[in-house]
Amino acid sequence: MTSPSTLILQSAVRSATVRRRIAPMVRKTPVLASRMVLNQGTQLFYKTENLQTTGSFKFRGASAKLTSLPTDRPVITASTGNHGIACSVAAQKTGHDLTVVVPSNTIAQKREKIESYGTRLIIEGSDGVLAEEHARRLAQTQGYTYASPYNDAEVIAGQGTIGLELIEQLPQIDNLFISMGGGGLISGVGAVIKAISPGTRIIGVSAVNTAALAAAIKAGKIVETEHHDTLADGVAGGVDAGSLTLPMASEVIDEIIHIAEDGIALGLKALAWTENMIVEGAAALALAPILSDPDRFEGKVNVVLLCGANYDQDRVRAVL
Missing domain, CATH: 3.40.50.1100 (Rossmann fold)
Incomplete structure (x- = not known):
């Protein structure tokens, strides 16, 4: 297992500094255990940024x-x-x-x-x-x-404060599922987790209809991608040329899973009807890999980061 790079360590340290500065403003969000019936030995938790001030990380x-x-x-x-x-x-x-x-x-x-x-x-x-x-x-x-909404060291470090809370809230995390947009969230949280708990696997979840960061990681550079309508509108859009998030995300992400629109809809339904939480599509996106292939994550401590709950009422109502 390789040691985290200087870039990752610097971001993690910055997150600790930022956390002290923004503590009077932000909410420490709870980690909730899932109500789902899971395979034996499997644990599933939610980091509930859908309960953050403004309804989003x-x-x-x-x-x-x-x-x-x-x-x-x-x-x-x-x-x-x-x-x-x-x-x-x-x-x-x-x-x-x-x-x-x-x-x-x-x-x-x-x-x-x-x-x-x-x-x-x-x-x-x-x-x-x-x-x-x-x-x-x-x-x-x-x-x-x-x-910038994501290509900024302070913004990335702010998102990384989620990772600091998670480390305190759960003694072990095997897999952490994070939706991928411009990369600020997964870079910030991933940097903190890899600096403190390098054995935790960071799984990036990308919507098929808007997958700019996933394409850039695969190519090793920013590439043009098509963006189609998606239930996960919170992760829609591209990545800046020269973005800080590309090298950071490339280092901290262990695996990328692509999810189609029907998988996002399945996540929305599961969170509404089983977990009693109505969230936005970008949050449901992060749960979709576990719903589509639960045996892959059997016997592990799995955490899904619910990134927000600012949903389009008409679209979510139609899905549910």
Whole structure:
């Protein structure tokens, strides 16, 4: 087993520092045991970031970033929803002037929630990649500080605070399942876990319909990918060129599992009807590998990171 790289160790140390800074703002989310009937010797737990302030893990990274910035310069970011909501709440606490760029396919409930906090909202582009490009252009031309939703050391470290909590909450973790979007979550959490518990396997779960990070890891570089509509809208979008998350995710991820839309729907149903939790598709995505092949993870301590619960009511109602 190779030792973690300097990049991974630095991120883990940064997470510990960030944790102290954002402790008054974020919620330490519980770890809950599953109610499912499992194979003998198998354990399944949920790290419930769906219960985080703003209903998503994104509040950790947003709090970490905004508390590191001076308040005398406006901030702009891009989001498909959860990061924008998280930054909006964090900005209320820190006093930053905030603008959020969202793509046209952002669900209505998320757009409305962002605006409800008094945040300036710009709708630009048909997907998260185009929204991010527009936000970066505005930062360059209009004097904003750009806050990436994932390609930022402070944001990644903020997400990594989840890993610090997990290590305290569970004495052993064999497999940790994390949904893959731009890579900030899996990079941050994975860095902490690999630094402290290198024997834990980090399993990245990628939606077939939007798999930019998985494709980049396979190719060893950022590649163009097609993005199709998905129930897991929280992980939709691409990865920045030169992203910090590509080398970090490539190092910490032990396996990538691709999940189609029917698998995400199955996860939503299982979480609603068995676990009594209604979550967003990106959270259900992380559970799907266990539902599709439970024998593979028999006899292990498995943890599914439920990343959020800011769901499109109409879409989830149709699935359930």
